Amino acid sequence: MQVGNNENMFDFTYLGNAAYAHRLAAKKLVELDVATPYSTPPEKRIDGEVFVVTNDEPWRFWDFVRAVGTAAGCGVRKEDVRVVPTWAYYVIAVVAEWVVWLCTFGRKESKINRKMIRFFNMTNTFDITKAKTRLGYLPQTSMQESIERAVRDYLESSEAAKKRV
Known part of the structure; x- marks a missing residue:
């Protein structure tokens, strides 16, 4: 099931790419510390700066979800996907919120809710231009490879956890 038309884009970040950006920042900080720090122009300094790091490869939200499912061995063909219009799911969410609220006297929240729709x-x-220009950051792992690695690592770690129990 897919809610909405799948036109919304999302940036995701593979942990290995984030770690790489941290290494680049650390290297720049060491270089800054070695050089005379006050002679470095402010636009070249990175100390105290904030950098946004992503895979720089936005994906449509539901395409990403399906890619994760496929990597986990639970793929769904596009023609088998049922698209629920946003307004219809919104109505379902409002009804679910009220039913759960009434049945629990407000002690619980519905797992299907309006926040999900948003x-x-x-x-x-x-x-991520600032990270590219000031750190020299370029993602090292593509989004597809990131998904495959992350799912494989998750499945391997959950299998290992099952064996320990």
Whole structure:
């Protein structure tokens, strides 16, 4: 099931790429410390700066979800996906919220809620130009490879955990 038209783009970040950006920042800080820090122009300094790091490869939200499922061995063909219009899922979410609220006297929240609708349909992309220009950052692992590695590592670690129990 897919909520909405799948037009919203998301930026994701593979942990290995984030670690690489940290190494680049550490290297720049060491270089800054070795050189005379006050002679470095402010636009070249990175100490005290904040950098946004992503894979720089935005994906449509539901395409990403399906790619994770496929990597985990639970792939769904696009033609088998049922698309629920956003407005219809919103109605379902409102009804679910009220039913759960009434049945629990407000002690619990519905797992299907309006916050989910917003998340499913928002665009969430970032500009990483600053990390590219000031740190020399370029993602080392593509989004597809990132998904495959992350799912493989997760499945291997969950299998190992099962064997320990």
